[in-house]
Amino acid sequence: MSHGHAEVITTHEVHHDEHGAHHHHQSFITKYVFSQDHKIIAKQFLITGMIWAIIGGLMSVLFRLQLGYPDQTFPWLEDILGNWAKGGKITPENYYALVTMHGTILVFFVLTGGLSGTFANFLIPLQCGARDMASPMMNMLSYWFFFGGSIVMLSSLFIQTGPFSGGWTAYPPLSALGDASPGSKTGMDLWITAMAMFVVSSLLGGLNYVSTVLNLRTKGMSMTRLPLTIWALFFTAVLGILSFPVLLSGFILLLFDRHGGTSFYLSDIYIAATNQALPNEGGSAILFQHLFWFLGHPEVYIILLPAMGMASEILSVNSRKPIFGYMAMVGSLFAITILAFLVWAHHMFVTGLNPFLGSVFVLLTLLIAVPSAIKVFNWLTTIWKANIKFTPGMLFALGFVSLFISGGLTGIFLGNSTLDIHLHDTYFVIAHFHIVMGVSAFFGMFAGIYHWFPKMYGRYMNNTLAYIHFWVTLIGAYLIFWPMHYEGLAGMPRRYLDYSNWSSFNMFGDLNKFISTVAMIVFAIQLLFVFNFFYSIWKGRKVTTLNPWGATTLEWTTPIHPGHGNWEGEIPEVHRWAYDYSKDGRDFIPQTEPIGPNESKH
Amino acid sequence: MTTTGLFLLAILALGFLITFQIAKASEYVSVLKGEKKSFEQNNKINGFLMVVFLVLGLIGVWYCNKALYPKTLMPHPSASDHGENIDTMLKITLLITGIVFLLTQILLFWFAYKYQYSEKRRAFYYPHNNKLEVLWTTVPAITLCLLVGFGLYYWFKITGEAPSNAMQVEITGRQFGWIYRYPGKDNTFGKKYFRMIDEAEGNLLGMLWKDSTMDTPNGVQSLKADATGYDDIIQTTAMYLVVDKPVKLIINSRDVIHDVGLPHFRMKMDAVPGTPTTMWFTPKYTTKKMKEITGNPNFEYEIACDQMCGNGHYSMKGLIKVVDEQEYKFWLASQKPAYTPAVTAAPAPAAQPAHADTTAKDHAGAIVPKGVLAAKR
Numbered sequence: 001m002s003h004g005h006a007e008v009i010t011t012h013e014v015h016h017d018e019h020g021a022h023h024h025h026q027s028f029i030t031k032y033v034f035s036q037d038h039k040i041i042a043k044q045f046l047i048t049g050m051i052w053a054i055i056g057g058l059m060s061v062l063f064r065l066q067l068g069y070p071d072q073t074f075p076w077l078e079d080i081l082g083n084w085a086k087g088g089k090i091t092p093e094n095y096y097a098l099v100t101m102h103g104t105i106l107v108f109f110v111l112t113g114g115l116s117g118t119f120a121n122f123l124i125p126l127q128c129g130a131r132d133m134a135s136p137m138m139n140m141l142s143y144w145f146f147f148g149g150s151i152v153m154l155s156s157l158f159i160q161t162g163p164f165s166g167g168w169t170a171y172p173p174l175s176a177l178g179d180a181s182p183g184s185k186t187g188m189d190l191w192i193t194a195m196a197m198f199v200v201s202s203l204l205g206g207l208n209y210v211s212t213v214l215n216l217r218t219k220g221m222s223m224t225r226l227p228l229t230i231w232a233l234f235f236t237a238v239l240g241i242l243s244f245p246v247l248l249s250g251f252i253l254l255l256f257d258r259h260g261g262t263s264f265y266l267s268d269i270y271i272a273a274t275n276q277a278l279p280n281e282g283g284s285a286i287l288f289q290h291l292f293w294f295l296g297h298p299e300v301y302i303i304l305l306p307a308m309g310m311a312s313e314i315l316s317v318n319s320r321k322p323i324f325g326y327m328a329m330v331g332s333l334f335a336i337t338i339l340a341f342l343v344w345a346h347h348m349f350v351t352g353l354n355p356f357l358g359s360v361f362v363l364l365t366l367l368i369a370v371p372s373a374i375k376v377f378n379w380l381t382t383i384w385k386a387n388i389k390f391t392p393g394m395l396f397a398l399g400f401v402s403l404f405i406s407g408g409l410t411g412i413f414l415g416n417s418t419l420d421i422h423l424h425d426t427y428f429v430i431a432h433f434h435i436v437m438g439v440s441a442f443f444g445m446f447a448g449i450y451h452w453f454p455k456m457y458g459r460y461m462n463n464t465l466a467y468i469h470f471w472v473t474l475i476g477a478y479l480i481f482w483p484m485h486y487e488g489l490a491g492m493p494r495r496y497l498d499y500s501n502w503s504s505f506n507m508f509g510d511l512n513k514f515i516s517t518v519a520m521i522v523f524a525i526q527l528l529f530v531f532n533f534f535y536s537i538w539k540g541r542k543v544t545t546l547n548p549w550g551a552t553t554l555e556w557t558t559p560i561h562p563g564h565g566n567w568e569g570e571i572p573e574v575h576r577w578a579y580d581y582s583k584d585g586r587d588f589i590p591q592t593e594p595i596g597p598n599e600s601k602h
Numbered sequence: 603m604t605t606t607g608l609f610l611l612a613i614l615a616l617g618f619l620i621t622f623q624i625a626k627a628s629e630y631v632s633v634l635k636g637e638k639k640s641f642e643q644n645n646k647i648n649g650f651l652m653v654v655f656l657v658l659g660l661i662g663v664w665y666c667n668k669a670l671y672p673k674t675l676m677p678h679p680s681a682s683d684h685g686e687n688i689d690t691m692l693k694i695t696l697l698i699t700g701i702v703f704l705l706t707q708i709l710l711f712w713f714a715y716k717y718q719y720s721e722k723r724r725a726f727y728y729p730h731n732n733k734l735e736v737l738w739t740t741v742p743a744i745t746l747c748l749l750v751g752f753g754l755y756y757w758f759k760i761t762g763e764a765p766s767n768a769m770q771v772e773i774t775g776r777q778f779g780w781i782y783r784y785p786g787k788d789n790t791f792g793k794k795y796f797r798m799i800d801e802a803e804g805n806l807l808g809m810l811w812k813d814s815t816m817d818t819p820n821g822v823q824s825l826k827a828d829a830t831g832y833d834d835i836i837q838t839t840a841m842y843l844v845v846d847k848p849v850k851l852i853i854n855s856r857d858v859i860h861d862v863g864l865p866h867f868r869m870k871m872d873a874v875p876g877t878p879t880t881m882w883f884t885p886k887y888t889t890k891k892m893k894e895i896t897g898n899p900n901f902e903y904e905i906a907c908d909q910m911c912g913n914g915h916y917s918m919k920g921l922i923k924v925v926d927e928q929e930y931k932f933w934l935a936s937q938k939p940a941y942t943p944a945v946t947a948a949p950a951p952a953a954q955p956a957h958a959d960t961t962a963k964d965h966a967g968a969i970v971p972k973g974v975l976a977a978k979r
Binding site (some may be wrong): 002015066069078092093096098125134165166171172173174177181182265267268269270272273275277279281282283284285286319320321322323324325326327328350351352355358359362363367368369370373374376377378381382383384385386387388389390395401405406409410412413416417418419421422424428462463464465467468471475476479482483486488490491493495496497498499501502503504505507508511524527528531532535541573579581582583584585 | 676774866
């Protein structure tokens with residue numbers, strides 16, 4: 001162990017010469033565009049993610065317009081969308097394109113790339129006490145692959161046959177056969193290409209995060225002294241490294257089926273549109289679902305764990321209390337990581353899966369509720385007898401806990417195969433995953449942005465706008481998604497653009513209007529947040545103290561505007577865990593302070 | 603863009619501007635007031651809003667239930683025996699999760715309100731307590747065992763073997779509709795092969811009605827006609843089931859993955875091309891009886907496709923008519939087998955709910971599948 005530390009110190013000193021006290025001059029291109037500074041890369045991920053979030057969110061506004069008002073036409077839609085909305089009505093093809101792109105963009109490009117890309121990059125070196133990532137070059141490539149994937153994905157919106165429109169899960173045969181759906185033509189090739197680049201980006205980033213956490217911690221920073229953010233981001237990276245390659249392999253087989261004449265997923269298919277029986281025999285369409293969900297389920301935790309980590313940290317800082325049950329929190333993160341790999345088939349209870357196999361997945365799926373419950377009760381105990389400061393970050397962290405509870409509990413319905421028969425692919429599912437991994441992960445992300453904005457830009461975001469943003473978004477999120485559970489209990493299927501011809505589902509017309517209206521208001525409020533973000537970068541109130549929140553962690557020991565290399569001079573040494581708040585009558589004790597002779601033990 | 607659009611945009615922009623100006627002004631005011639004082643004020647407001655949100659939220663939950671519960675399927679009994687089990691399971695789960703939901707949300711927002719910042723108080727240094735942590739590991743674990751136990755008991759009941767007296771109906775999904783097949787008088791489904799599908803000749807499922815030889819990627823295949831298929835009834839209007847008689851559905855797909863979704867029976871199963879699936883249940887009420895139960899004179903058992911299957915997915919509707927034994931026999935007697943010796947003369951049952959234009963292409967003449975040509979090379 002001591003040998004390891006010695007090595008770490010040498011690296012630091014090498015870096016010190018380069019990046020420490022005297023900055024070397026950089027051009028705009030190397031400093032802001034092809035930057036190898038983890039802080040700049042984090043901001044690149046964040047801003048790209050925000051642009052994606054606006055695009056993806058706007059798509060949801062457009063298809064909510066169709067869902068809320070299926071019988072009306074909006075001529076102005078044709079003005080902005082052209083052929084997508086001929087006569088002011090979104091065509092089915094483009095409705096499905098919007099839904100598919102909304103899912104793909106939000107799940108991968110915003111809540112994976114934008115969320116862990118931002119905060120793993122920003123926080124891992126700063127909170128571990130490292131000058132930069134283990135490989136800054138790979139880190140830069142990670143962003144540029146992400147950017148490249150983004151461009152390819154975006155370009156698919158502008159081609160003749162339209163973007164991929166078979167749902168973000170891209171199940172074959174629909175995704176394999178251009179004759180079955182126009183979106184499965186060139187749009188799908190671009191989709192696969194973009195996703196492949198995204199996977200590369202995610203792997204380059206993930207390997208970097210893991211090696212940095214394991215090897216570049218500063219002196220004294222043992223694993224058990226790491227803040228929970230780092231633990232969460234570490235497990236996130238492990239999940240990504242182990243599951244994204246499986247997704248990629250699934251995509252490659254799909255590509256072979258599409259263009260190579262193979263039959264991995266295809267069998268016994270007759271296409272009525274061309275009056276043709278396809279040559280493929282012996283493939284299994286279900287194989288793709290196994291490969292997809294082997295990533296797809298861990299993906300949920302790739303999205304959720306960083307939010308959990310940040311919420312834990314922010315709750316503790318603003319409660320002025322240590323996080324309750326630190327080791328249990330780490331343990332439950334670990335348990336979630338392991339279980340995440342063992343539950344994928346709960347997405348496939350009604351595919352004809354062997355019922356016995358299904359029962360094993362029921363057991364493993366519901367097991368996840370145990371570590372989740374531990375986390376919730378620990379968060380509740382953290383704010384018990386606290387002294388809470390409602391900073392914007394804290395508000396969003398509290399909102400995260402509320403949403404995580406609400407969405408997590410409905411997971412107990414869907415993870416139970418008996419109930420899943422009825423609820424599968426209904427609006428109950430939409431409500432469940434939007435609350436638990438959509439909105440709650442966004443809340444974690446917002447919490448992180450508000451909390452670390454002062455460290456990112458040396459300025460504060462506007463508080464009043466932040467409060468409006470929080471309350472409207474929290475109330476709006478519940479108004480949108482809570483009633484959807486009832487639509488699900490009526491068996492209302494997802495991915496329909498018009499329910500008026502169904503006597504079983506047409507009684508929710510007014511509700512759909514209501515949901516659409518709220519969704520538009522919530523979207524508008526997010527624009528307010530975006531405005532607040534960019535305005536505050538240049539015009540926000542300046543940060544004047546090193547440690548505005550009174551936090552114990554290392555990032556607040558850096559200068560207000562840290563250069564590349566983060567600390568001027570030596571990297572501080574760590575002497576204690578990250579959660580000594582309100583201990584021995586002191587408000588907080590930074591991690592860098594040596595343990596005093598009379599200090600009480602915990 | 604229309605004037606209303608512009609007007610709405612203008613209002614939106616104005617709203618943004620006003621909000622922003624207020625926000626900016628409040629920042630200046632807080633600087634004037636002193637950071638500490640404005641922090642305390644803001645903290646109080648947000649703490650108060652926490653408890654307001656809790657109270658209004660709980661009222662909202664109650665109101666939402668009152669308004670929407672009657673519109674779900676829950677007020678009426680399930681139309682199948684399996685569905686009753688599923689409804690019981692739903693109630694058990696709802697009860698347990700409901701208690702946890704109320705408990706945790708109330709604690710969360712109440713604590714947030716109660717322990718808001720006060721200069722006089724200091725937070726309680728409380729890093730861990732093993733007893734508590736063991737408590738909230740074991741209690742959820744035991745509760746979940748309960749849920750898993752009930753769930754799997756019902757799951758195996760539902761997914762178990764169909765009773766031997768169950769009638770069998772085959773349902774096949776295609777873009778974008780359903781094809782129903784009954785085994786006919788001999789009670790045996792005739793063999794079929796997807797390369798024999800010929801919509802122009804009315805062979806929707808590829809029944810082996812005649813001997814044929816064809817080139818396939820697996821070599822030349824000789825297919826013998828299967829006489830058991832001559833009496834099979836194939837149609838696309840509705841599936842007729844007998845009340846109180848178990849039915850086993852054999853589920854197929856002709857092109858992409860579809861899903862036989864039966865909300866009133868609480869049943870669902872994917873239709874996967876190349877991999878037949880099955881599900882069975884016993885309908886409890888005739889369509890007529892369901893009209894009385896639901897108070898809806900237009901009630902029908904609809905089959906909803908629950909798996910994204912293309913642009914007509916939303917319109918892929920099927921129909922189930924649950925009737926009594928007598929009516930069923932009457933209906934069955936009126937059905938003609940799909941096979942007619944001179945099949946070419948038979949009109950193709952062109953029943954495609956969405957995108958009916960596809961059948962027009964069927965008359966293009968003898969189309970050799972592309973794959974067969976490719977295989978010849």
